Amino acid sequence: MSFNSIIFVMVFLPFSVLGYYLLSLTPLHRLRLPFLILMSLIFYGRVQMSYIPLLLGSIVANYLIATMIARNMAHERAKRFWLALGVIGNAGALISLKYLSAVVGAIFETLGHTNLLANIVIPLAISFYTFQQISFLVDVARGRVELAGIVRFMSFVAFFPTLFAGPITLYSEMGSQLGIRPQRKGMAQNLLTGLIIFSLGLFKKTVLADTIGLWVDPIFATVHQGNVPGFFLGWGSALSYTLQIYFDFSGYSDMAIGVARMLGLVLPLNFFSPLRSTSISEIWRRWHMTLGRFVRVYIYHPISIPLARFAAEKGYGKWMAMAISTFVPTFFSMLIIGMWHGPSWTYVVFGTMHGIFMVTNELYLSLTRRKRHKKRDSRTAIFCYGLLTLIAFVSAEVPFRSETVGDALRIFGGMAGLHGLGLTHNWTKFFSPSGNGIMLLFIVLGFLIVYLLPNTEQIMDKVHPALEWEKWRIVDASRLRFTFRFTPTWVVVASLALFFGFAFISRGTTKFIYFQF
Amino acid sequence: MTAEINTFEEEFIPRRRAWLLLALFAICFISYCVLTYLLPHNRYVRYQQLADSDLFRSRWVYERIHYDKTPIDVAIIGSSRLETSVSAPTLERELSEQLGRPIHVANLAIPEEGRNLHYLVARELVENHPETRVILLSVVERADVSHPAFRYLANPVDLLRAPLFINHYYFLDAAFLPYRQMSYFVQTLFPAWFGVSRAFRKDYMGTGFDTTYSFYLPSGKLVDRYHVMPQDKLEANSRQMINELGGTWRQPSRWQALNFPLEQEYTKRLVDVAKKHCVEVIFVRLPFYRSPPHMYDEAFYRDLGPLLDAEQLNNNPQTYGDAGHFNRYEIDLVSAWLKESINPYLSPLKTPASCSK
Numbered sequence: 001m002s003f004n005s006i007i008f009v010m011v012f013l014p015f016s017v018l019g020y021y022l023l024s025l026t027p028l029h030r031l032r033l034p035f036l037i038l039m040s041l042i043f044y045g046r047v048q049m050s051y052i053p054l055l056l057g058s059i060v061a062n063y064l065i066a067t068m069i070a071r072n073m074a075h076e077r078a079k080r081f082w083l084a085l086g087v088i089g090n091a092g093a094l095i096s097l098k099y100l101s102a103v104v105g106a107i108f109e110t111l112g113h114t115n116l117l118a119n120i121v122i123p124l125a126i127s128f129y130t131f132q133q134i135s136f137l138v139d140v141a142r143g144r145v146e147l148a149g150i151v152r153f154m155s156f157v158a159f160f161p162t163l164f165a166g167p168i169t170l171y172s173e174m175g176s177q178l179g180i181r182p183q184r185k186g187m188a189q190n191l192l193t194g195l196i197i198f199s200l201g202l203f204k205k206t207v208l209a210d211t212i213g214l215w216v217d218p219i220f221a222t223v224h225q226g227n228v229p230g231f232f233l234g235w236g237s238a239l240s241y242t243l244q245i246y247f248d249f250s251g252y253s254d255m256a257i258g259v260a261r262m263l264g265l266v267l268p269l270n271f272f273s274p275l276r277s278t279s280i281s282e283i284w285r286r287w288h289m290t291l292g293r294f295v296r297v298y299i300y301h302p303i304s305i306p307l308a309r310f311a312a313e314k315g316y317g318k319w320m321a322m323a324i325s326t327f328v329p330t331f332f333s334m335l336i337i338g339m340w341h342g343p344s345w346t347y348v349v350f351g352t353m354h355g356i357f358m359v360t361n362e363l364y365l366s367l368t369r370r371k372r373h374k375k376r377d378s379r380t381a382i383f384c385y386g387l388l389t390l391i392a393f394v395s396a397e398v399p400f401r402s403e404t405v406g407d408a409l410r411i412f413g414g415m416a417g418l419h420g421l422g423l424t425h426n427w428t429k430f431f432s433p434s435g436n437g438i439m440l441l442f443i444v445l446g447f448l449i450v451y452l453l454p455n456t457e458q459i460m461d462k463v464h465p466a467l468e469w470e471k472w473r474i475v476d477a478s479r480l481r482f483t484f485r486f487t488p489t490w491v492v493v494a495s496l497a498l499f500f501g502f503a504f505i506s507r508g509t510t511k512f513i514y515f516q517f
Numbered sequence: 518m519t520a521e522i523n524t525f526e527e528e529f530i531p532r533r534r535a536w537l538l539l540a541l542f543a544i545c546f547i548s549y550c551v552l553t554y555l556l557p558h559n560r561y562v563r564y565q566q567l568a569d570s571d572l573f574r575s576r577w578v579y580e581r582i583h584y585d586k587t588p589i590d591v592a593i594i595g596s597s598r599l600e601t602s603v604s605a606p607t608l609e610r611e612l613s614e615q616l617g618r619p620i621h622v623a624n625l626a627i628p629e630e631g632r633n634l635h636y637l638v639a640r641e642l643v644e645n646h647p648e649t650r651v652i653l654l655s656v657v658e659r660a661d662v663s664h665p666a667f668r669y670l671a672n673p674v675d676l677l678r679a680p681l682f683i684n685h686y687y688f689l690d691a692a693f694l695p696y697r698q699m700s701y702f703v704q705t706l707f708p709a710w711f712g713v714s715r716a717f718r719k720d721y722m723g724t725g726f727d728t729t730y731s732f733y734l735p736s737g738k739l740v741d742r743y744h745v746m747p748q749d750k751l752e753a754n755s756r757q758m759i760n761e762l763g764g765t766w767r768q769p770s771r772w773q774a775l776n777f778p779l780e781q782e783y784t785k786r787l788v789d790v791a792k793k794h795c796v797e798v799i800f801v802r803l804p805f806y807r808s809p810p811h812m813y814d815e816a817f818y819r820d821l822g823p824l825l826d827a828e829q830l831n832n833n834p835q836t837y838g839d840a841g842h843f844n845r846y847e848i849d850l851v852s853a854w855l856k857e858s859i860n861p862y863l864s865p866l867k868t869p870a871s872c873s874k
Binding site for chain 2: 006007010011176177180182183184185186187188189190191192195196261264265266432433462463464467486488491492494495496498499502503504505506507
């Protein structure tokens with residue numbers, strides 16, 4: 001089941017919310033979390049029933065390991081053993097189910113044999129719930145969280161709003177919230193707040209992302225057939241896809257935040273107007289923020305800190321120490337982020353490009369640190385940083401979307417002008433509903449929305465829309481500033497977002513892009 | 518560790534106000550939906566929506582009924598079984614020769630099952646062609662589904678007046694309306710931009726259009742009506758169909774009938790509207806390959822009108838393009854059989870029993 005389906009909006013969501021509150025407000029309140037788990041399993045099972053045992057098995061196994069870690073907090077070796085077992089087990093399951101069939105398949109095909117693992121379907125959401133559980137085990141070992149029963153843990157991992165595509169939450173931020181029994185007080189405001197955030201997300205997905213997708217998908221399909229795009233079409237496809245995935249994934253994240261809020265739970269931010277960033281490292285602090293956080297806390301730091309110690313012990317010079325302690329882990333982390341998306345060379349290229357961009361960015365910051373301390377950047381410089389960041393990010397989206405590296409190279413060729421400008425002479429076709437003129441219009445409109453309007457959380461500023469909001473609310477105000485007011489006029493406008501979002505489902509909405517990861 | 522947050526502790530909107538705003542939100546949402554139902558649009562534009570799908574002939578059906586003034590004495594309505602197997606020009610020629618006067622036959626069948634669409638087509642037909650005497654309506658083993666074209670082609674009122682009780686399609690069809698109505702409204706305003714037309718199009722396929730010939734789908738795929746399915750595949754295909762129908766046929770239980778209300782409800786509605794216009798509805802069942810006899814709810818249809826069953830035609834593997842459809846080699850046999858069977862209903866002296874015309 002998906003958020004952008006009639007059945008979810010009309011049946012599943014109202015039933016889940018109603019059931020959750022009915023149980024919470026009666027003597028049966030102890031059943032509210034089991035009910036949430038049940039609804040989450042139905043939500044998952046509607047798409048992939050066969051992997052429910054894997055999901056449940058993974059949850060139970062991780063909880064047992066966490067129990068062993070908690071029991072052995074005083075015994076460092078035993079604790080490390082159980083932690084290592086848990087991390088390796090999770091990572092092993094993820095790698096084997098997500099990558100093994102592709103790797104084995106490639107070997108079989110190279111040897112001219114039939115791929116025996118070709119029919120293995122990658123379990124849905126495995127990347128997301130595996131990361132959540134690894135972070136849980138590490139946090140238990142670090143003494144950051146305490147176990148509060150398997151029911152609460154299960155409702156945290158299988159929590160349907162975040163199950164398929166995040167935000168990747170931490171037990172430390174969700175566990176205590178799940179333990180709070182909802183009350184009448186605050187119920188209506190949570191429902192209303194959640195509904196508005198959900199509506200904005202649905203609008204982003206079905207009206208904006210899916211509309212842009214109408215032009216993007218055919219272009220990438222024709223490139224896959226061997227066609228080469230000209231300069232304008234190359235850039236048009238890259239820019240359009242960037243907008244599509246932004247509205248798609250940030251729309252999904254808004255919907256997850258909205259649904260959780262309807263249940264009284266506050267999730268972490270996953271997007272914060274990343275396309276307005278002025279550096280590539282900033283974009284990664286604002287794009288798929290919870291994945292970035294996971295990689296930073298559980299991959300980058302564990303690699304970077306020992307390497308920094310190693311460089312210090314060896315007495316390396318400034319640049320060598322920086323290369324070892326910063327550049328190498330940065331590049332490696334970006335590569336991991338790229339490869340996390342799946343077993344394809346296109347994701348390796350995507351990760352490598354971002355790794356190069358990030359290292360270049362770090363290098364530039366190191367070289368200009370003294371100068372930048374003395375003088376603030378001019379508006380022109382900030383504009384140029386933003387433009388350069390956007391170009392880099394948009395370019396890296398090309399291999400991300402392409403079927404093969406060859407396709408990506410053809411589009412890069414087009415963007416570099418190797419296949420001509422590709423200007424049209426047929427203006428009637430250009431301005432037809434499927435013409436590139438409309439694509440151009442949507443690119444302009446999309447970037448105007450990105451640059452001028454506040455993001456969903458900024459609009460909902462007054463109601464603490466996400467965790468750590470105090471930190472984010474002061475960051476990067478939009479050109480046009482407004483916040484939602486709880487007045488009839490604003491509610492009438494907000495319900496329009498739900499109406500259009502809902503109506504456009506029937507146009508033929510597509511799967512969320514991040515469902516495949 | 519993140520600071521503990523409890524969204525139920527602090528009320529930033531007074532509770533009563535929050536409930537009122539929530540109610541207003543719901544009322545506005547419903548109002549917008551209702552307003553879209555009232556948006557006007559051109560019905561011909563509606564019937565051009567499926568041009569890129571396998572159901573593209575729905576446009577021709579509309580044109581034949583609304584723009585083509587040639588009479589329709591016998592209309593064939595149903596799914597691909599009748600569409601592929603009954604050649605309207607052949608049947609028309611044979612009936613005219615036999616009766617000694619011109620009889621006009623139109624095959625208005627559209628692929629896919631779904632009695633609700635048959636009802637729509639039949640209603641359009643009898644309301645616009647009062648001369649129609651006979652509707653040949655397809656009967657298949659089990660077809661308790663909503664036709665995929667129904668939500669595109671039905672009036673909003675038809676969609677909302679569909680049977681509500683345990684109708685799996687009701688809310689999906691109703692939820693489809695807001696987008697559809699907005700889309701049709703805009704397309705009616707700017708038809709050229711969307712490649713549709715408000716006026717009768719010149720590329721009409723003509724009165725004598727024969728649905729039994731090979732053609733290309735809009736996707737470019739050839740539908741070869743001369744294809745003979747290899748017998749092993751045909752047998753396997755047939756066995757699969759029988760298995761999907763539950764192996765051995767049993768009369769549908771009361772519960773099943775409740776669970777799938779569309780076939781019975783819309784068949785009754787169709788017969789009613791036909792009767793009102795003095796049109797005889799004859800049920801026609803063309804069997805799939807090696808289909809067991811009487812593998813359908815025979816009693817239900819016999820209560821409503823005559824039932825013709827071509828069970829005798831189900832054994833020749835050379836005449837099947839796939840297990841469910843005859844190929845071109847069976848056309849003459851089907852026409853000859855139909856000609857004999859429906860001849861009595863076209864007699865000029867005979868008036869349908871239920872009709873006071």
